[in-house]
Amino acid sequence: MEKLLEVENLTKIFTLGSVLSRVKITAVDNISFFIRPAEIFALAGESGCGKSTTARIIMGFERATSGTIIHNGRREGKNEKVWFTEGIQAIFQDPFATFNPLRTVERYFFETIQNYRLATSKQEAIERIDAKLRLVGLTYDDLAGKYPSEFSGGQLQRISIARALLTDPKLIIADEPVSMVDASLRMSIVNLFKRLRDDFGVSVLYITHDLATAYYVCDRIAIMFRGKIVEMGTVEQVLMAPKHPYTQLLRASIPEADPARRWQGMIRLSDIEQDEYLRQGCRFAGRCPHVMDVCRRVTPPQFDVDGAQVACHLYAEMPRSDEVLIASQGQ
Amino acid sequence: MGDAILRAEALRAFYALDIYGKTKIIQAVNDVDLEIRENEVYGIAGESGCGKSTLLKALAAAIEPPLRLMGGKVVYRVNGAEIDVATLSQEEKRRLRMTYIAYVPQGSMSVLNPVMRIRDTYRDFIESHLDVRQKGEAFALAREHLVELGLPPKILDAYPHQLSGGMRQRVTIALATLLKPRIIIGDEPTTALDVVVQRGVVQLLRDVQSRLKNTIVLVTHDMGVHANIADRIGIMYAGKIVEEASAERIFGAPTHPYTRYLIDSLPRFGDKTPRESVPGSPPSLANPPSGCPFHPRCPHAMEICKREMPGFTRVAPDHRVACWLVGEGSYGKAA
Ligand SMILES: Nc1ncnc2c1ncn2[C@@H]1O[C@H](COP(=O)(O)OP(=O)(O)OP(=O)(O)O)[C@@H](O)[C@H]1O
Numbered sequence: 001m002e003k004l005l006e007v008e009n010l011t012k013i014f015t016l017g018s019v020l021s022r023v024k025i026t027a028v029d030n031i032s033f034f035i036r037p038a039e040i041f042a043l044a045g046e047s048g049c050g051k052s053t054t055a056r057i058i059m060g061f062e063r064a065t066s067g068t069i070i071h072n073g074r075r076e077g078k079n080e081k082v083w084f085t086e087g088i089q090a091i092f093q094d095p096f097a098t099f100n101p102l103r104t105v106e107r108y109f110f111e112t113i114q115n116y117r118l119a120t121s122k123q124e125a126i127e128r129i130d131a132k133l134r135l136v137g138l139t140y141d142d143l144a145g146k147y148p149s150e151f152s153g154g155q156l157q158r159i160s161i162a163r164a165l166l167t168d169p170k171l172i173i174a175d176e177p178v179s180m181v182d183a184s185l186r187m188s189i190v191n192l193f194k195r196l197r198d199d200f201g202v203s204v205l206y207i208t209h210d211l212a213t214a215y216y217v218c219d220r221i222a223i224m225f226r227g228k229i230v231e232m233g234t235v236e237q238v239l240m241a242p243k244h245p246y247t248q249l250l251r252a253s254i255p256e257a258d259p260a261r262r263w264q265g266m267i268r269l270s271d272i273e274q275d276e277y278l279r280q281g282c283r284f285a286g287r288c289p290h291v292m293d294v295c296r297r298v299t300p301p302q303f304d305v306d307g308a309q310v311a312c313h314l315y316a317e318m319p320r321s322d323e324v325l326i327a328s329q330g331q
Numbered sequence: 332m333g334d335a336i337l338r339a340e341a342l343r344a345f346y347a348l349d350i351y352g353k354t355k356i357i358q359a360v361n362d363v364d365l366e367i368r369e370n371e372v373y374g375i376a377g378e379s380g381c382g383k384s385t386l387l388k389a390l391a392a393a394i395e396p397p398l399r400l401m402g403g404k405v406v407y408r409v410n411g412a413e414i415d416v417a418t419l420s421q422e423e424k425r426r427l428r429m430t431y432i433a434y435v436p437q438g439s440m441s442v443l444n445p446v447m448r449i450r451d452t453y454r455d456f457i458e459s460h461l462d463v464r465q466k467g468e469a470f471a472l473a474r475e476h477l478v479e480l481g482l483p484p485k486i487l488d489a490y491p492h493q494l495s496g497g498m499r500q501r502v503t504i505a506l507a508t509l510l511k512p513r514i515i516i517g518d519e520p521t522t523a524l525d526v527v528v529q530r531g532v533v534q535l536l537r538d539v540q541s542r543l544k545n546t547i548v549l550v551t552h553d554m555g556v557h558a559n560i561a562d563r564i565g566i567m568y569a570g571k572i573v574e575e576a577s578a579e580r581i582f583g584a585p586t587h588p589y590t591r592y593l594i595d596s597l598p599r600f601g602d603k604t605p606r607e608s609v610p611g612s613p614p615s616l617a618n619p620p621s622g623c624p625f626h627p628r629c630p631h632a633m634e635i636c637k638r639e640m641p642g643f644t645r646v647a648p649d650h651r652v653a654c655w656l657v658g659e660g661s662y663g664k665a666a
């Protein structure tokens with residue numbers, strides 16, 4: 001099975017607080033996943049569970065505490081930045097933060113063209129820029145000479161996607177690319193990802209809180225909770241038949257676009273403590289309706305449940321994912 | 332739900348940009364009539380770039396160059412008296428801000444000082460708004476709200492860059508609710524959150540609203556959030572409110588062609604059939620289309636649509652629509 005990107009046992013520990021009261025936060029805790037060529041892979045889960053940190057490590061903006069990133073079969077050395085290969089481009093959560101307010105937006109495009117030597121003349125550069133902008137429903141004339149403040153959030157987000165496309169990347173890392181845009185534009189952006197995958201073989205790491213678009217556009221999905229991947233599989237498996245109690249809570253909390261079906265009952269967030277990061281055993285134990293004794297003592301390994309990987313003791317009867325993996329590799 | 336607490340009358344707010352000596356005008360809020368009632372949750376939805384954030388800035392009396400008030404007015408009702416915001420001094424505005432009206436702008440980073448610990452931002456904020464007696468209480472409330480939002484008090488020691496996007500967003504929401512304002516204006520306050528925490532935030536806002544009997548104005552692209560919290564929803568297109576109704580009717584009987592597209596483009600679980608987005612491209616607010624601004628993209632456009640903007644027609648007691656298809660409009664005016 002071909003893998004474009006492989007993340008192996010990735011861990012990132014931050015320290016927080018003053019000299020006197022240092023707190024260690026394991027933002028990413030030994031996670032592994034891979035992305036195939038021409039695949040849209042979603043990373044979803046709790047706010048603050050380590051999604052952006054994972055993305056930043058893949059791009060080389062942040063150093064992993066331990067673990068490896070393998071891109072195109074090449075192991076990334078300590079000082080090499082995958083980010084600087086034209087094969088990977090990124091789109092960020094906050095388009096306002098992507099652009100410096102004092103520089104025209106087009107300068108970013110020309111800079112990328114220059115850095116990667118993508119054109120030999122200004123005319124050629126403009127043509128390339130225009131072609132990429134048209135993919136996101138804009139034209140070069142729409143942004144020539146303009147500053148970031150002259151665009152809305154949604155417009156800026158489409159502009160940063162167009163810029164990412166300049167180098168014809170094979171992998172796009174999109175950290176919440178649609179959270180700032182309207183429902184219709186959301187569809188046009190995820191439809192664009194679909195088209196890039198189907199027509200140009202591009203893969204996308206789609207980090208999002210919008211599970212409906214993840215279902216609509218992604219092939220596989222990983223659900224993270226407190227630095228760990230708790231469930232991973234196809235979107236059909238994970239979103240239509242969630243197995244992990246956290247995924248089930250997540251799925252049940254998606255607000256429906258129907259005022260007749262408002263959220264029922266109250267949820268308590270107050271016991272979500274950073275302590276959950278430090279606790280032994282399953283980090284969801286404090287809120288899990290199915291919690292058992294073993295959950296508080298032993299960190300659940302990943303079990304293979306109908307082809308999906310689920311880190312929960314409820315499935316202890318199932319084979320362990322790592323054993324299934326070894327068995328399949330042995331064949 | 333009571334009388335109007337916040338009103339916009341024929342409100343026009345434009346960006347005036349100076350580009351190589353030539354002035355370029357962006358008609359971001361163009362003739363908006365709006366009445367927000369006491370103790371309601373009023374949702375605003377609409378296309379990216381249609382002027383929602385600009386409208387909120389105007390409502391929050393936070394107009395700053397290059398944004399300018401070009402016409403109309405914003406009226407607050409404070410302790411029973413109507414106040415035209417334009418008549419307020421800077422100092423009066425500052426005092427009303429956060430105590431009468433709390434505004435959480437889009438992109439929560441802008442509120443938090445990047446070189447200050449969260450604790451110090453809170454301290455500054457509390458000290459500049461409250462006298463000594465109330466301070467302790469405010470700090471206690473801050474902690475309580477943070478915990479209710481699922482954040483450990485420990486994060487008070489963190490700098491903004493040490494928090495995830497969703498954590499920062501909650502920190503600013505807790506800040507905005509601190510001074511028990513009569514009106515809370517939130518611009519995309521839940522976009523960076525997972526749906527479980529989002530539910531918690533909406534719950535907190537609702538709870539604050541019923542406890543303090545205050546009013547919430549909420550802009551979000553997340554129609555699921557609108558469906559869950561809004562009493563009434565205004566749909567905005569190209570600087571104008573084009574439809575307004577109860578949440579039930581916006582979702583159950585959307586009438587304006589743009590609203591219908593908006594509702595139809597929502598993806599649904601278990602359904603992977605391609606969803607269409609609104610055809611054509613968003614209008615330029617520097618040079619908006621004549622007549623009804625939706626006409627270049629509207630499948631029902633008629634001759635008159637290109638020439639004249641329709642006024643509002645009431646299609647039901649609390650449901651108004653500005654579209655020639657439903658009538659020429661008599662109640663209020665959209666243009
Ligand atoms: N530079 C840093 N220093 C200390 N802690 C950090 C730093 N960056 C991130 N963290 C912590 O790591 C955890 C994961 O943060 P991250 O931004 O990866 O979350 P996320 O999953 O992207 O969340 P969101 O959905 O809210 O964007 C959080 O607890 C955050 O406070």
Ligand SMILES: Nc1ncnc2c1ncn2[C@@H]1O[C@H](COP(=O)(O)OP(=O)(O)OP(=O)(O)O)[C@@H](O)[C@H]1O
Nearest residue numbers: 149150151152153154346379380381382383384385
């Ligand atoms: N500071 C500014 N200077 C110039 N033009 C601006 C400024 N801020 C916004 N605009 C323009 O005004 C129009 C309305 O912008 P606004 O931010 O109000 O839209 P919005 O509806 O909030 O969009 P979004 O959903 O993307 O947040 C847009 O065309 C935008 O490009």
Ligand code: SF4
Nearest residue numbers: 282285288295312313
């Ligand atoms: S391991 Fe135990 S506590 Fe954790 S999710 Fe499964 S049942 Fe719940």
Ligand code: SF4
Nearest residue numbers: 623626629636654655
């Ligand atoms: S007024 Fe005309 S163009 Fe505008 S939405 Fe109605 S039918 Fe369409």
Ligand SMILES: [Mg+2]
Nearest residue numbers: 051052495496
């Ligand atoms: Mg993030």
Ligand SMILES: [Mg+2]
Nearest residue numbers: 153383384437
């Ligand atoms: Mg906005």
